[in-house]
Amino acid sequence: MKARQFTTFSVNGKTIPSTYEIPVTAEADEPRHLESGVLNVYPQVEFQTIEGFGGAITETVGYLLSKMDKDTRHEFLKEHFGANGQRYKFTRMHIDSCDYSLEEYAAVADPIADPEFKTFTIDRDRMYMLPVLKEAMEVAAEPISVLLSPWSPPKQWKTPPARPKNDASVYGGFMGMEQVDYDTPSRCNGGSLKPEYYTPWAKYLCKYIQAYLDEGVPVTMLSLQNESIAATNWDSCVWTAGEQKTFLKDHLYPAFKECGLADKIGIFIWDHNKERIVEFAGEIIDEETSDMIEGIAFHWYSGDHFEAVDLARQLFPGKTLMSSECCALHPPGQSPLGAMGAMLASFIGGMKSPETIEYDDAVAYAHDIIGGLNAGMNRWIDWNLCVDKDGGPRHVAMGFGAPICANDDGTYRKTITFDYIGHFSRHILPGAKRVAFSRCNDKVDMTAAKNPDGTIVLELLNSTDEDLSYAVRMDGQVIRLNIAGKTMNTIVIEA
Numbered sequence: 001m002k003a004r005q006f007t008t009f010s011v012n013g014k015t016i017p018s019t020y021e022i023p024v025t026a027e028a029d030e031p032r033h034l035e036s037g038v039l040n041v042y043p044q045v046e047f048q049t050i051e052g053f054g055g056a057i058t059e060t061v062g063y064l065l066s067k068m069d070k071d072t073r074h075e076f077l078k079e080h081f082g083a084n085g086q087r088y089k090f091t092r093m094h095i096d097s098c099d100y101s102l103e104e105y106a107a108v109a110d111p112i113a114d115p116e117f118k119t120f121t122i123d124r125d126r127m128y129m130l131p132v133l134k135e136a137m138e139v140a141a142e143p144i145s146v147l148l149s150p151w152s153p154p155k156q157w158k159t160p161p162a163r164p165k166n167d168a169s170v171y172g173g174f175m176g177m178e179q180v181d182y183d184t185p186s187r188c189n190g191g192s193l194k195p196e197y198y199t200p201w202a203k204y205l206c207k208y209i210q211a212y213l214d215e216g217v218p219v220t221m222l223s224l225q226n227e228s229i230a231a232t233n234w235d236s237c238v239w240t241a242g243e244q245k246t247f248l249k250d251h252l253y254p255a256f257k258e259c260g261l262a263d264k265i266g267i268f269i270w271d272h273n274k275e276r277i278v279e280f281a282g283e284i285i286d287e288e289t290s291d292m293i294e295g296i297a298f299h300w301y302s303g304d305h306f307e308a309v310d311l312a313r314q315l316f317p318g319k320t321l322m323s324s325e326c327c328a329l330h331p332p333g334q335s336p337l338g339a340m341g342a343m344l345a346s347f348i349g350g351m352k353s354p355e356t357i358e359y360d361d362a363v364a365y366a367h368d369i370i371g372g373l374n375a376g377m378n379r380w381i382d383w384n385l386c387v388d389k390d391g392g393p394r395h396v397a398m399g400f401g402a403p404i405c406a407n408d409d410g411t412y413r414k415t416i417t418f419d420y421i422g423h424f425s426r427h428i429l430p431g432a433k434r435v436a437f438s439r440c441n442d443k444v445d446m447t448a449a450k451n452p453d454g455t456i457v458l459e460l461l462n463s464t465d466e467d468l469s470y471a472v473r474m475d476g477q478v479i480r481l482n483i484a485g486k487t488m489n490t491i492v493i494e495a
Contacts, residue, residue, distance in 0.1 A: 001024045001495060002021075002494040003493045004020065004021055005491050006423065007484065008489075010359050013353075013354065015414075036440065037440055039437065039438070039439055039472045041435065041448050041473070042436040043435045046434070047433065047434040049433055050377075050434060051378050051379050051431070052087075053087070053088055053428075054092070054382065056100075056384055058383075059100060060384060060392065061128075065132050067410050068411075081139050085141075086418075087429070091136070091144060092148075093133070093146055093148055096235070097151065098151040098226070099395070102395060104187050107124075110154075133146070133217060134217075142430055147220075147223065147322075147324065149225075149226045150226065151187075151226045151235035154204075157185075158237065160181070160184055162238070180233070188235055190231025191236075195246075205252065219265060220264070221265065221267075223267075224244050224247070227273075227299070234394075248267065248284070253292045268293070268295050269297070271325075272298065273298065274299070274309055277312050278308055281296050281316055282315065295320030295321060295322055298322070298323055299324065300323065304368070306372065306374065322377070323377055325383045327382070332354075333355070333405075361417050362419070363420075367461060367463070369421075370461060382403065387402040389408070403417040404418055419488070432449040434447065444460045444462050447459050455493065455495075459488075462484065462485060465485045467483070479493070
């Protein structure tokens with residue numbers, strides 16, 4: 001048996017990767033009663049298949065990459081999709097505009113005036129997103145699989161935004177957010193799709209998917225709605241589980257069957273935070289709808305809730321569990337509240353440096369991926385592949401983070417998060433099986449997987465300041481690990 005340890009250190013905001021060969025000894029030759037400081041690995045006990053990792057190509061991403069020269073853009077995509085990069089297999093793209101679009105738009109500007117969709121066009125997608133995707137497909141080590149997600153139906157089909165039952169109804173203009181018009185339907189601030197437009201919306205989605213397929217785009221997945229209960233100040237639409245169930249079984253799935261998409265496109269429900277996946281899925285999935293649904297998608301913004309993911313795995317066996325979006329809720333290296341947050345932190349003390357903020361982001365990513373995998377997650381897709389220094393550009397105020405920051409001069413900067421993601425995506429290969437393990441303590445986050453080639457991969461996150469030592473026991477053999485404080489570690493064990 002051979003073993004190697006890949007460790008990423010963080011030093012002053014820069015990552016320093018190191019690789020070590022680890023001695024392997026027979027457990028019989030170890031001190032008798034090896035009991036303390038042990039991590040057990042049981043490769044014979046297998047769980048779910050891990051299908052791969054990925055990231056979103058939004059209009060923002062496409063626009064930022066269009067500002068790079070050809071060689072820089074090509075290298076960027078190789079670092080994400082190439083055999084020597086992150087080996088991304090999945091990508092997520094939006095149907096019509098989302099918050100990470102440069103402006104609001106729709107493939108049919110006015111479906112009331114054009115109920116036959118004669119003016120339908122994806123020319124907007126051809127400007128920035130599709131060229132990037134097609135270039136990614138050329139460099140990809142794995143065949144890419146595309147998830148399409150709608151943020152909002154055309155505004156003409158929606159109800160006006162519902163007035164919130166909280167302080168936002170009073171402070172709607174706080175923090176630069178525009179005042180909400182509660183009398184006029186819009187793409188933003190929620191509102192719901194009127195039932196009389198369920199059938200046209202189903203046909204619209206089919207037409208959009210088919211247009212992508214006709215472009216040679218490997219669309220294999222559709223989520224019914226991004227963030228089904230969020231009335232955000234950007235493109236959004238609120239659905240109850242009952243409404244989505246009616247839409248799915250009486251409108252969308254029949255439309256899929258009619259246009260030949262039912263056997264091509266897997267439908268995912270929920271596509272929102274983990275804490276409600278059990279209830280939402282429970283209301284939609286039954287004997288009638290189960291065969292229409294490939295899986296459940298979820299986000300990370302409401303906390304861990306790994307138990308909810310595990311419960312969904314138990315309650316809905318056979319459904320693919322996919323983390324479809326996550327990002328830091330602040331621009332790269334900035335306080336969550338931007339300049340105001342920095343001023344407040346300075347006033348009360350404890351202001352974090354940009355390097356510390358970005359390290360914390362990386363830890364959050366690794367913790368969430370490990371927790372998701374241990375709960376039964378099959379697929380993982382990040383949000384934007386890159387953003388600019390302000391967390392945009394986007395058509396609404398404020399901005400969020402990404403593993404890569406696109407610089408104003410057409411270059412880019414990888415954050416620590418990029419390297420931490422790579423520990424998983426570069427070593428846990430598509431088709432791997434999660435395997436069983438046990439820990440002597442909870443000072444490290446841990447998961448384990450067996451690749452199709454038989455290699456065993458251990459992922460160990462030490463987010464403490466303490467250097468830790470462990471003995472890994474597996475199949476009667478032992479390797480001894482030193483896990484430095486504040487490091488991400490991958491152990492690859494070859495038979």
